[in-house]
Amino acid sequence: xxxxxxxxxxxxxxxxxxxxxxxxxxxxxxxxxxxxxxxxxxxxxxxxxxxxxxxxxxxxxxxxxxxxxxxxxxxxxxxxxxxxxxxxxxxxxxxxxxxxxxxxxxxxxxxxxxxxxxxxxxxxxxxxxxxxxxxxxxxxxxxxxxxxxxxxxxxxxxxxxxxxxxxxxxxxxxxxxxxxxxxxxxxxxxxxxxxxxxxxxxxxxxxxxxxxxxxxxxxxxxxxxxxxxxxxxxxxxxxxxxxxxxxxxxxxxxxxxxxxxxxxxxxxxxxxxxxxxxxxxxxxxxxxxxxxxxxxxxxxxxxxxxxxxxxxxxxxxxxxxxxxxxxxxxxxxxxxxxxxxxxxxxxxxxxxxxxxxxxxxxxxxxxxxxxxxxxxxxxxxxxxxxxxxxxxxxxxxxxxxxxxxxxxxxxxxxxxxxxxxxxxxxxxxxxxxxxxxxxxxxxxxxxxxxxxxxxxxxx
Amino acid sequence: xxxxxxxxxxxxxxxxxxxxxxxxxxxxxxxxxxxxxxxxxxxxxxxxxxxxxxxxxxxxx
Numbered sequence: 001x002x003x004x005x006x007x008x009x010x011x012x013x014x015x016x017x018x019x020x021x022x023x024x025x026x027x028x029x030x031x032x033x034x035x036x037x038x039x040x041x042x043x044x045x046x047x048x049x050x051x052x053x054x055x056x057x058x059x060x061x062x063x064x065x066x067x068x069x070x071x072x073x074x075x076x077x078x079x080x081x082x083x084x085x086x087x088x089x090x091x092x093x094x095x096x097x098x099x100x101x102x103x104x105x106x107x108x109x110x111x112x113x114x115x116x117x118x119x120x121x122x123x124x125x126x127x128x129x130x131x132x133x134x135x136x137x138x139x140x141x142x143x144x145x146x147x148x149x150x151x152x153x154x155x156x157x158x159x160x161x162x163x164x165x166x167x168x169x170x171x172x173x174x175x176x177x178x179x180x181x182x183x184x185x186x187x188x189x190x191x192x193x194x195x196x197x198x199x200x201x202x203x204x205x206x207x208x209x210x211x212x213x214x215x216x217x218x219x220x221x222x223x224x225x226x227x228x229x230x231x232x233x234x235x236x237x238x239x240x241x242x243x244x245x246x247x248x249x250x251x252x253x254x255x256x257x258x259x260x261x262x263x264x265x266x267x268x269x270x271x272x273x274x275x276x277x278x279x280x281x282x283x284x285x286x287x288x289x290x291x292x293x294x295x296x297x298x299x300x301x302x303x304x305x306x307x308x309x310x311x312x313x314x315x316x317x318x319x320x321x322x323x324x325x326x327x328x329x330x331x332x333x334x335x336x337x338x339x340x341x342x343x344x345x346x347x348x349x350x351x352x353x354x355x356x357x358x359x360x361x362x363x364x365x366x367x368x369x370x371x372x373x374x375x376x377x378x379x380x381x382x383x384x385x386x387x388x389x390x391x392x393x394x395x396x397x398x399x400x401x402x403x404x405x406x407x408x409x410x411x412x413x414x415x416x417x418x419x420x421x422x423x424x425x426x427x428x429x430x431x432x433x434x435x436x437x438x439x440x441x442x443x444x445x446x447x448x449x450x451x452x453x454x455x456x457x458x459x
Numbered sequence: 460x461x462x463x464x465x466x467x468x469x470x471x472x473x474x475x476x477x478x479x480x481x482x483x484x485x486x487x488x489x490x491x492x493x494x495x496x497x498x499x500x501x502x503x504x505x506x507x508x509x510x511x512x513x514x515x516x517x518x519x520x
Contacts, residue, residue: 179512182512183505183508183509183512186473186508187473187476187501187504187505187508190473190476190477193477193480194476194477194479194480194497195480197480197481197483197484198480198483198484198490198493200484201483201484201486207484207485207486306480306494306497307493307494307495307497307498308494308498309476309494309497309498309500309501310497312501
């Protein structure tokens, strides 16, 4: 029977996830340069336009920002290097495949469903960010900071059109778009640097930079939050910088990338993503939002900073970030419906993304959303970490043997559910701030899993 | 050879973008001139970088 274009495309997309069900062989390992490029490109994205700007609106002081970002980013790099990379290199498998063995196929399905839905939300936020750039051209205002529902018909139409276009392109041209994203990376980083630099004279910075720190403290990171926004300090920034990618390092989803590393030390390459992206780019977007009178409108910020090229950068950043995000969401959701072709799953993920993008609440509460994302995903990483690094030393039988033939490893399911429920994801700032939750949840899940497995719970 | 040339031109495009921002910061370019120059550099970057990447070594099937 001849293959349909969609079937051919799905087969091509499957090839992108090489060795997804088997260990990566020694001959397929990647060079350091490849990891450097990968991390550098992945962490200068559309989210950076929003995150750095929100720090300004949350009244972070300049000193708290700089020190918090240094500490948080170092902790993130250490998490990649000492938690995610060693397991990735030891098993050379993806988390999904490892989780199937450790947690059972039932738990893997539940995990993938949650992961896929959360990724749709994130892709939806990227569509919203891109919509602020298109909205500029049509006079559609960006939603208010506290907006939950669509702010206007124009906003709905723009997000719907962008979401639909991105979904179709993710189905039809995923591979080409991935290549296009590679082309965009260096330029995108330059838009942040050049855009911020060009805005500095308007803020009063002298050409010799002699008053930069004074302007930074009095006009950019003033320590005074915008109306209705919580005040953030050092610990908020350090925690967020560490844990905004908790799903990737503590949650181990970056095993997918690091299993191609020759040694665990390649986890340190994540510093090339953290410091340009989660330090410089965040600071640059802070400068940009300060220069547009603290209006949370990435499209406007970038347009004022770099003209048409800036607005284009926001649109492209949203697009190139949403593309792999949609693909990952599709992959995760496909685990729940394995008989569906990849294009159909991506289409459904895209529809969900498009609907989410009409509601600006995730875009306007992106920081809380990313923290919640980490909170939901990190505990599963603790389970796999405990299974590999701690239980063998305690002489506990490996999960593969202990739960052989069982759909759900009850110890893993209880550890995940209890740690997440205690952390209260539906109330982001209760009992502690959302940014602080992933670490105690990760530790709790790990301890619970060890105790339960030692007690013989599993089957 | 062509790949090298396109890579060099792509890098030069980024230098053009960045130099426009630096010159604007120093007051040597007006806001409009800076944005025009940045846009030209951007277009040039996408043309040359795409050309350079498309000439990369093909993966074995």
